[in-house]
Amino acid sequence: MINPIRRVVTGHTEDGTAIFVSDESFETVIIPTGDAAMATVWTTQTVPADCNDETDGRLRDAGTTLKGGSVIRVVDMLPLASSPFHRTSSIDYGIVISGKIELELDHQVVTTVEAGGIIVQRGTIHKWRNPSSDEHCRIVFVLIEAKPFEVNNQALEECMIH
Numbered sequence: 001m002i003n004p005i006r007r008v009v010t011g012h013t014e015d016g017t018a019i020f021v022s023d024e025s026f027e028t029v030i031i032p033t034g035d036a037a038m039a040t041v042w043t044t045q046t047v048p049a050d051c052n053d054e055t056d057g058r059l060r061d062a063g064t065t066l067k068g069g070s071v072i073r074v075v076d077m078l079p080l081a082s083s084p085f086h087r088t089s090s091i092d093y094g095i096v097i098s099g100k101i102e103l104e105l106d107h108q109v110v111t112t113v114e115a116g117g118i119i120v121q122r123g124t125i126h127k128w129r130n131p132s133s134d135e136h137c138r139i140v141f142v143l144i145e146a147k148p149f150e151v152n153n154q155a156l157e158e159c160m161i162h
Contacts, residue, residue, distance in 0.1 A: 002076060002136050002138060004025040004026060004027050005025065005026055005028070005039055005041065005074050006023070006024070006025045007022070007023075007024055007025075007026070007041055007042070007058070008020060008023045009021045009023075009056075011054070022056075026039055027039065028074055028076045033083070033084070034081070035077065035081035035082060036075050036076060036077050036078060036081060036083065036128075037075075037076040038073055038074065038075050038076070039073065039074050040057075040058055040062060040071060040072075040073050041057075041058060041072045041073060041074060041140075042057035042071075042072050043057040043058070043060040043062045043066050043069055043070065043071045043072075044070045045060065045066070045068065045069045046068055046069055047070055047144055047145065049069075049070065064086075064090075065088050065089070065090040065143045065145060066143075066145065067145055068145055069144075069145065070142065070143065070145070071142070071143045072140065072141070072142045072143075073140070073141050073143070074138065074139070074140055074141075075138070075139045075140075075141060076136045076137070076138050077099070077101060077128055077129075077130040077136065077137040077138075077139065078130060078136060079132050079133050079134055079135060079136065080130060080131070080132070080133055081129070081130050082127060082128065082130075083127045083128045083129075084160055084161055084162045085104075085125055085126065085127045085159075085160075085161040086125065086126070086127070086158075086159060086160045086161065087123060087124065087125040087126070087156060087157070087158055087159050088123065088158050089123060089145065089146055089147070089148040090123065090143045090144055090145055090146050091120070091121070091122055091123070091143075091144050091146045092119070092120075092121035092141055092142070092143045092144075093119070093120060093121075093142040094113075094118065094119035094120075094121060094139050094140070094141050095117075095118050095119075095139065095140045095141075096113050096114060096115050096116065096117045096118070096119070096137065096138075096139050097115060097138040097139065098115050098135075098136070098137065098138045099114075099115065099130065099135045099136055099138060100112055100113065100114040100115065100130075100131065100132065100137060101113050101128055101129070101130060101137045101139060102128070102129040102130075102131055103119060103121075103126060103127075103128060104126060104127045105124055105125070105126050106124075106125060112131070122149070123146060123148055123149045123156065124149075125156075125159065125161075
């Protein structure tokens with residue numbers, strides 16, 4: 001894979017003094033679909049987050065999103081790989097760290113975002129594709145639960161289309 005992820009977590013002593021709780025490195029892991037490698041960096045059970053929750057957010061069970069909470073994840077899209085079309089009830093902030101990614105929406109509408117670009121994904125159906133034959137695309141995603149988009153007072157449901 002590409003460079004490991006370094007995560008530094010802060011916290012407090014019993015008297016409120018700021019401390020470093022952990023400083024560790026880890027790598028992304030290939031997901032079952034084989035199109036990407038991912039690593040969850042942190043999650044919160046709620047939004048707003050509770051800074052008194054001492055749970056290691058990396059170890060909390062989270063799917064793509066966390067109902068009522070938030071997730072920050074690093075995704076390495078593999079060369080020439082593509083995700084399935086999917087929609088989540090979340091607002092997702094995607095920061096492209098390296099490489100480039102194609103974002104495809106309904107009706108084959110596509111845009112390419114390169115390193116340094118930021119995507120604000122607002123509950124639309126979409127898929128990701130790495131157009132490079134030899135470079136990974138690393139994206140940091142922050143996902144926060146959101147109310148689903150409604151059409152004629154009907155919520156657009158979460159979905160995964162293979």
